[in-house]
Amino acid sequence: MIEADRIVRSTCPYCGVGCQVNLHVREDRIFKVDAPFDVAPNFGRLCVKGRFGVDFVHHPARLSKPLIRKDFGRTPRQPVGVEGFREATWEEALDLAAERIANIHRQHGPEAFGTFASAKVTNEDNYVFQKFVRGVLGTNNIDHCARLCHAASVTALTIAIGSSAMSNSIAEMKDLEVFIVTGSNTSETHPVISTFLREAVVHNNAKLIVVDPRKIEMTQFAEVWLRQAIGTDVAIFQAMAQVIVAEELYNQEFIDARTEGFKEYAQSILDCTPEWAETVSGVPADDIRKAARLYANAKAAAIYWGMGISQSVHGTDNALSLANLALLCGHLGRPGTGLNPLRGQNNVQGASDSGGLPHVFTAYQPVNDDEVRTRFENYWGVRLNPQPGLTVMEMVDAAARQVIHCYYIMGENPLMSEPDLKHSRHVMENMEFVLAQDIFINESSEFADIILPATSFAEKSGTFTNSDRRVQLIHPAVPAVGEARDDWSILCDLAKRVEGKLGRTTSAGFDYADPAAIWQEMAALTPAFQGIDHPRLERENGVHWPCPSPDHPGSPYLFEDTFPRGKGIFTPLVVTPGAEVPDLEYPYILSTGRVLFHWHGGTMTRRSKLDDIYPEPTVEIHPQDAVAIGLNPGDWVKVRSRRGEIKVRTLITERSPAGMVFIPFHFAEAAANELTHDQRDPKAKIPDYKMCAVQLEPA
Ligand code: SF4
Numbered sequence: 001m002i003e004a005d006r007i008v009r010s011t012c013p014y015c016g017v018g019c020q021v022n023l024h025v026r027e028d029r030i031f032k033v034d035a036p037f038d039v040a041p042n043f044g045r046l047c048v049k050g051r052f053g054v055d056f057v058h059h060p061a062r063l064s065k066p067l068i069r070k071d072f073g074r075t076p077r078q079p080v081g082v083e084g085f086r087e088a089t090w091e092e093a094l095d096l097a098a099e100r101i102a103n104i105h106r107q108h109g110p111e112a113f114g115t116f117a118s119a120k121v122t123n124e125d126n127y128v129f130q131k132f133v134r135g136v137l138g139t140n141n142i143d144h145c146a147r148l149c150h151a152a153s154v155t156a157l158t159i160a161i162g163s164s165a166m167s168n169s170i171a172e173m174k175d176l177e178v179f180i181v182t183g184s185n186t187s188e189t190h191p192v193i194s195t196f197l198r199e200a201v202v203h204n205n206a207k208l209i210v211v212d213p214r215k216i217e218m219t220q221f222a223e224v225w226l227r228q229a230i231g232t233d234v235a236i237f238q239a240m241a242q243v244i245v246a247e248e249l250y251n252q253e254f255i256d257a258r259t260e261g262f263k264e265y266a267q268s269i270l271d272c273t274p275e276w277a278e279t280v281s282g283v284p285a286d287d288i289r290k291a292a293r294l295y296a297n298a299k300a301a302a303i304y305w306g307m308g309i310s311q312s313v314h315g316t317d318n319a320l321s322l323a324n325l326a327l328l329c330g331h332l333g334r335p336g337t338g339l340n341p342l343r344g345q346n347n348v349q350g351a352s353d354s355g356g357l358p359h360v361f362t363a364y365q366p367v368n369d370d371e372v373r374t375r376f377e378n379y380w381g382v383r384l385n386p387q388p389g390l391t392v393m394e395m396v397d398a399a400a401r402q403v404i405h406c407y408y409i410m411g412e413n414p415l416m417s418e419p420d421l422k423h424s425r426h427v428m429e430n431m432e433f434v435l436a437q438d439i440f441i442n443e444s445s446e447f448a449d450i451i452l453p454a455t456s457f458a459e460k461s462g463t464f465t466n467s468d469r470r471v472q473l474i475h476p477a478v479p480a481v482g483e484a485r486d487d488w489s490i491l492c493d494l495a496k497r498v499e500g501k502l503g504r505t506t507s508a509g510f511d512y513a514d515p516a517a518i519w520q521e522m523a524a525l526t527p528a529f530q531g532i533d534h535p536r537l538e539r540e541n542g543v544h545w546p547c548p549s550p551d552h553p554g555s556p557y558l559f560e561d562t563f564p565r566g567k568g569i570f571t572p573l574v575v576t577p578g579a580e581v582p583d584l585e586y587p588y589i590l591s592t593g594r595v596l597f598h599w600h601g602g603t604m605t606r607r608s609k610l611d612d613i614y615p616e617p618t619v620e621i622h623p624q625d626a627v628a629i630g631l632n633p634g635d636w637v638k639v640r641s642r643r644g645e646i647k648v649r650t651l652i653t654e655r656s657p658a659g660m661v662f663i664p665f666h667f668a669e670a671a672a673n674e675l676t677h678d679q680r681d682p683k684a685k686i687p688d689y690k691m692c693a694v695q696l697e698p699a
Contacts, residue, residue, distance in 0.1 A: 002031055008477035009036070011464045012050040013120065013457040014599050016343035017041060017170065017192045018466025019050050020541065023458060023477040029058055030458060030477060039541045041170040041470060047191030049599060052609060054458065057478065059607040061440055063453035064482020066093030072449055076429040079446035088450075090483065094494055097450050100433045101137070101494075102501035104406045110138035110385065114395035114404040117144040117356030118411030118487075119345035121454070122462030122474065124518040125487035126347075126354035127362065128510070129410055132495045134355075135382045135508030140367050140389030141404070144356045145600075146348050147392040147686060148417050149307050152315025153341035154352070155684040159316075160323035161332070161339075162565025164364070165349070168302060168338035169468045169544065169556035176200040176336050178298035180291075181218050182211035182233065182322070183308020188596040190306075190342050190467070194218065197304070207298075209291045211236055212308065213591075214662065215655045224291045230589055230660060231578035231691050232281035233309060237321035238573060239277030239285075240292035242269045244328055249296035254330025258563070261570040265324060268572035280575060296329050300336035307593065310341065311689040313579040315681045320571045327568045333559040343467040345600065350465030353545070354522065358389030362526040363545070379525055380508040391685045392418065393678060396427055405432040410487060411454065415443040416601030416668060419676040419687040420643050437490060439481075442603050443668055453484040460486045462515040463537065465545070469555070471532055472542040488518060578691045579679035582659070586641065586693035588625070589660045590675060593690075598666035605666065617648040617667035621696070622658040626650065629696050636699035639663065641692055644674035647699050661694065 004024040012019040019042035024032035033051050037044035067085035071077070088096075104112050115133045117126050133142045146154070154164035173196035187194040194217075200206035201221045210222040211233070219225045228236050244250050245266045255262050274285030274292075295301050303326060309318045323339055331337040343349045355362045365372040368386050377384050390398055396418065398404040407428070418424045428434065428447040436445035437452040445451050457464075459480045465471045492510035499507050512518050516534040523529040531547035531554070544554040582589055597614040598605040605611060619639055621631065631637055635650045639661070648663060648670045656662045665672040675694055678687050 002026055004032070006477070008475050010457065010474045010477060011346065011472045012046070013346055013604065014049045014053065015190055015346060016348060016467035017190050018346060018464060018470060018472055019046055019192055020472065021046065021050055023054070025477050028478050030054055041466060041468065042192045045192045045195055048597060049605065049610065053605055055609055056604040056607040057456050057458045061607060062481045062484070063439060063441065063451060064484060065453060066090055066483070067451040068093060068096065069449045075432070077447055078429070079443070081446065082441055085451065093450050093452060094497055097435050098494060098497035098501050100449070101406065101498050104433060105137065105502060108405050111141065111403065112405040113137050113139050113141055113408065114390065114399060114406070115142045115408045116392070116410060116412040116414060117142055117351050119145050119348035119351045120411045121487045122347065122460070122515065123350040123354045123465060123471070123522070124462045124515040125410070125491070126351045126356045127518055127522045128488040128491045130355035130361070131380065131508060132491050134384055135380050136495050136498050138385055140358045140385055140387060141395060142356060142389060143358050143392045143395065144351050145345060145412060145417055146352050146357070148311070149344045149348065150310050150341050151684040151686040152310040152312065152681050153305070153319045155316045156319030156323060157339060157341070159569070159571060160320060160327070161559065161563040161568045163558065163563065165558065166338070166340040166343070166468050167332060167558045168335070168340055170196060171556065172335050173197055174199045175204060176206045176300070176302055178207045178209070178294055178301040180209045180211065180295060180301070180303045182303070182305045183310070184304060184306030184342055185214065185216040185218070185593060186304070186306070186342070187217040189344070189594050191596065193342065207294050209294060213657055213660060223294065224287055226283045226287055226291060227657065228281040228283050230591060231312065232575070233318045234314060234321045234573055235272070235277045235280040235575050236283060236288060237325055238269050238272040238575070239274045239288045240295065241324055241328055242272040243274060243289050243292035244296045245269065247293070249293065250328045251330030255328070259327050259568045259570060265570035265572050295325065298331070300334055301329065301331045302336060302338045302340060304340045304342055306342050307344065308690060311686060312691065313679050313681050313688045314576050315686050316683040317573050317576070321573055323568070324570050327570055332568070333557070333561070335557060338557065346466070347464040349467060349469060350463065350471070353465055358391055362522055363528040365526070376525060379521070381506055382508045393680060393685055393687060396424055399427040399431060406435070407431055408435045409444055409448070410437045413442040413444045413601040413603060415447070416665070416671055416673065419673050419689060420678040421671055421673045422644055423678065437487060439484070440603055440607065442601065452490050453482065454487050454490065455480045455484045459484070463519065469544045470542045471537060471545060473534065473537045488512065488515060579688050580677055580692045582693045586695050588694050588696060590639070590641065590692050590694040591656070591660060591662050591690045592665045592672040592676065593662065594666070595664045598664065600666065602666040602668065617646070617670035618651040618664065619648045619696070620651050620653055620656045620662040622654060622656055622660070623652050624658045625661070626652045630698055638697045638699045639675060639694050640697070641675035641694045643677060646670040646672070646674050661696065
C-alpha cells in the first residue's frame with residue numbers, strides 16, 4: 001500500500017453536489033481520492049468522477065507557460081494547437097495583453113469587450129474577474145455557462161419568489177416524503193444526490209414522481225413516471241395544478257398568507273384538464289391525476305429539476321409551472337419542501353453569486369440599483385456602468401455585428417458549450433483580440449492570441465459554492481504546474497497593467513494578500529455573505545449562505561417566513577410549441593445531455609482515465625428506429641441537422657422513446673452543438689439544447 005506524504009481536504013472539481021474529498025498525495029502527485037464520512041454534503045460518498053477522475057491535474061498537456069500565437073494579430077484566425085503558439089514570459093504576455101486591451105478600449109470604448117467568468121474557478125477568482133470587467137473595462141458584458149444551463153430557472157424563480165437559489169439542502173433529501181424529479185438524469189448528472197434521493201425511497205418509503213421522456217435510472221424508483229413527449233412539460237404541470245384546484249387539494253392558508261394572483265391563475269387553468277394534457281403530451285390522464293394527488297396531499301413535498309426543464313425555448317415557463325405548483329400546495333419554506341434547480345458545474349452557483357452575470361454584482365445585487373452601485377463605487381473608488389450588460393449569446397450577436405472586438409475567456413469553453421457552433425466559430429475567427437486563461441488548451445483557446453496558464457483546483461486555495469448554497473474551501477495539495485498562476489493573481493497583475501496603459505490615476509484596487517482577503521472584501525460588499533470568512537469555513541467545513549452575521553448559523557433552507565419579493569406570485573402560462581419540430585426531411589428529435597463518466601466539454605474527464613471507460617461519442621437510438629434506419633449496435637452513424645453533421649457510434653436502447661435520439665455533449669470530435677440551433681427562451685435568453693430536428697444515416 002502506498003503511504004501518503006499528506007492528505008489534503010478539498011472540494012470535488014466536477015458537479016454541483018460539491019462533495020468533500022481527501023486528496024492523498026505522494027511525491028507531489030495525487031494517487032488516491034476518498035471522502036470523509038463525517039462531513040456534509042456527501043458523508044463519505046463519491047461518484048466515479050470524484051474518486052477516479054482528478055488525474056487530469058497531472059496530465060502532460062497542462063499549460064505551464066504563457067503562450068502567444070505565432071501569427072499574432074492576423075485575422076481571420078484559424079484554430080491552432082500548441083504548436084501554433086510560442087512560449088513567452090509572464091512579463092511579455094501580460095504587457096502585450098494589456099496593450100491590446102487598452103488599444104481596443106481607446107478605439108471602441110467599454111462595450112467592445114465580451115467576457116466569460118467561470119463556473120470552474122473559485123468565488124474569489126470570479127469576484128476579481130467581475131471587478132476587473134466592471135471597474136477597469138467599464139462594462140457589464142460578463143456572463144458564464146450558467147446562462148446555458150439554468151438561466152431559465154433563475155429567471156422563473158426570480159419572477160415567482162424573488163430568489164433563484166436552490167431552496168433546500170442536500171441533507172434534507174434522505175428524509176423526503178414526496179418529491180418530483182423532472183428534466184434531471186440525476187444518477188448520472190448529480191450521482192451522489194441521487195443516492196440520497198434513492199435512499200429516501202428505499203429506506204424511508206418516500207414517493208417519487210419522475211417526469212421525463214427518457215427511461216432514466218430514477219424511473220426504477222418512481223411511484224409514478226410521467227413519460228411526456230419532449231417539450232410538453234408545461235402541459236403536464238398545468239394539468240397537475242388543474243387537478244389540485246378542481247379537487248380543492250391546495251393549501252388555502254398558505255395561498256392567503258404568502259401568495260398573490262391565485263384567482264387569476266386558477267381561472268387560467270380551468271381548461272387544462274388531464275385529458276387535454278394527455279392529447280398534448282401523450283401521458284395518460286389518470287397518471288397525471290395520481291401525481292397531482294400525491295404531491296398535493298403530502299405534508300412536505302419537494303421538486304428537483306435539471307437542464308431538461310431549463311434548456312428550452314420555453315424554459316422560463318417550464319420552471320414557472322413548477323413554481324406555481326409549489327405555491328399552490330404551500331410546499332416551500334419548510335424542511336423537505338422547496339424548489340430546487342440542481343446546478344451543473346461545481347461552482348456554477350458561486351460564479352453567479354460572485355457577480356459573474358451581466359445585470360448583478362455579488363449575491364444578485366442589481367447593477368442598475370443606485371444604492372447598490374454607489375456602495376461598490378465607494379469601496380472600489382471608481383465610477384461604474386449602470387447599464388446591464390450582454391448575455392453569452394447576445395455577446396455572440398454583438399461580435400457578429402462587430403460591436404464586440406475582444407473576448408476575455410477565463411476557464412470556459414464557449415466553442416463546445418454554445419449552440420450552432422459553426423456560427424460561434426465564425427465570430428471567433430474575426431475577433432480583433434482573444435485572451436484565454438485556462439489549465440488546458442481547448443476548442444476556444446485554439447482561437448486565442450494569448451493564453452495564460454492557470455492553476456487547477458488542486459493547486460490553490462479559495463472557495464466553491466455548491467448547488468445548495470454551501471460555501472466550501474479548497475486547499476493546495478500539489479505545486480502549480482510550471483509557471484501557472486492562480487486566476488485572481490493573474491487578473492490583479494493584468495488589471496494594474498491595463499489601468500497603467502489607460503493612464504488612470506485612480507485604481508479599483510487589485511492588491512490582495514491571498515484569497516481569504518478577497519473573500520473579506522466580497523463579504524464587506526455583500527450582506528448575505530457577511531457572516532462567512534475563511535477561518536469559519538475551516539472550522540465548520542462549510543456554511544450555507546445567506547449568513548448575514550458571524551453568529552448566524554447559515555441557511556440550509558430558505559423562505560421560512562417570507563420570500564425575497566414579499567409574496568410569491570402565480571403566473572398564468574400558455575403552452576407553446578418547440579422551436580424546431582421534426583418533419584419529413586429531419587424526422588427525429590435530438591436531445592443532448594451528460595453521461596456519468598464525462599463532464600461538460602470533456603476538458604478534464606477526457607484527460608483522465610475515465611476516458612478509457614467511455615472513449616467515443618454515441619447516439620442513443622430506440623430499437624424500432626435502429627431497424628428503420630438499418631443500424632446495428634456499435635455502427636457509426638451520421639447525424640445531420642440544418643446546421644451541421646457529426647459522426648457517432650450507435651447505442652441501441654429503449655431509454656429514449658422511438659422518434660427521439662440522445663447525444664452526450666462531451667466529445668469535441670463529434671460536438672453535439674454542431675447540430676443544435678440558437679433559438680432562445682425570450683426571457684432568460686437560454687438556447688434550446690433539448691429539441692432540434694435531425695436525420696440519421698449509416699456512416
Ligand atoms: Fe464530484 Fe459530483 Fe461526483 Fe460528488 S457527485 S464526486 S461532486 S462529480
